[in-house]
Amino acid sequence: MLALPSSCRYFLYRHQADMRKGFDGLSGLVREGLLKDPLSGDVFIPELPLESNTEVYLNCFSLS
Numbered sequence: 001m002l003a004l005p006s007s008c009r010y011f012l013y014r015h016q017a018d019m020r021k022g023f024d025g026l027s028g029l030v031r032e033g034l035l036k037d038p039l040s041g042d043v044f045i046p047e048l049p050l051e052s053n054t055e056v057y058l059n060c061f062s063l064s
Helices: 019-034
Strands: 010-016 040-047 060-062
Touching: 010 019, 019 040
Parallel strands: 010 040
Antiparallel strands: 040 060
């Protein structure tokens, strides 16, 4: 069972994201595409292609 904490806000990035970009590349997508701070503690979820067999891991980018 997946428990999603109510302390985080969740944002869907409506474009496909290359998960090989690493933290710097993905945080750039959040800053430029969503106009949000990737270190805010919010959760940013990329849209994956339908044929993808990739498992999605939700990460809460937070320094706290």
